[in-house]
Amino acid sequence: MGNKVDLKRIFGVLAIILFAIVVVLLIVLNLSTSKKSTSTSNGRVNNEFNSEFLIYDGKNIGSSVRALLSLVIGNARENSSDATKLIDIKYQLSLNGEFEEIFSNTSNTNIEAIENLRDSLELKHEYYVEYVYSKKTGNISGIIIKYENVKTSFKPDEA
Numbered sequence: 001m002g003n004k005v006d007l008k009r010i011f012g013v014l015a016i017i018l019f020a021i022v023v024v025l026l027i028v029l030n031l032s033t034s035k036k037s038t039s040t041s042n043g044r045v046n047n048e049f050n051s052e053f054l055i056y057d058g059k060n061i062g063s064s065v066r067a068l069l070s071l072v073i074g075n076a077r078e079n080s081s082d083a084t085k086l087i088d089i090k091y092q093l094s095l096n097g098e099f100e101e102i103f104s105n106t107s108n109t110n111i112e113a114i115e116n117l118r119d120s121l122e123l124k125h126e127y128y129v130e131y132v133y134s135k136k137t138g139n140i141s142g143i144i145i146k147y148e149n150v151k152t153s154f155k156p157d158e159a
Helices: 002-036 048-054 062-078 111-120
Strands: 058-061 088-091 100-102 126-133 140-146
Touching: 048 062, 048 126, 048 140, 058 062, 062 111, 062 126, 062 140, 088 111, 100 111
Parallel strands: 088 140
Antiparallel strands: 058 126, 088 100, 126 140
C-alpha cells in the first residue's frame, strides 16, 4: 500500500504543476491577444472611435456602405463640435467616374451631402472602402469609397 500512496501523491503533485502551467499559459496568451487587438492590420490604433467603422474596410455591397455612411452621419451629429472626430469622404459613384469630396468641420458637418451620397449608392454594387487616419489622433479622419478598386489618395482636412 505504501507504493499506492506515493503514486497518488506523485500524480497529485503532477496535476497541480500541470494546472499551474496551463493557467500561466492562458494568462500569457490572453495578454498577447489583447495587445494584438489594440492595433489594426496597418498598425493604426484601433481605439473605440475607429472600431465601429473598421468592419466596413475593404469590399462591401452598397447596402453595407450605406450603413457605414449612416454611422458617419450619426457621428457627425454626435461630435459636431469636435473637429478631431469629423470624417471627410472621397467617393466615386460610377465606373470611371470622377471622384468627389465631402468635407466636414464644426461650422458645417455636411450631413445633407452625406445623406445624398448614401442615397445615391447602388444597393447591390460592390464598393471598395478605405480609411485615412489622422496623424495627430489616430482616429479615422477620411473615408474613400470607390466604385472600382483603383488607386487614389485623399487628404482630409484636419483640425
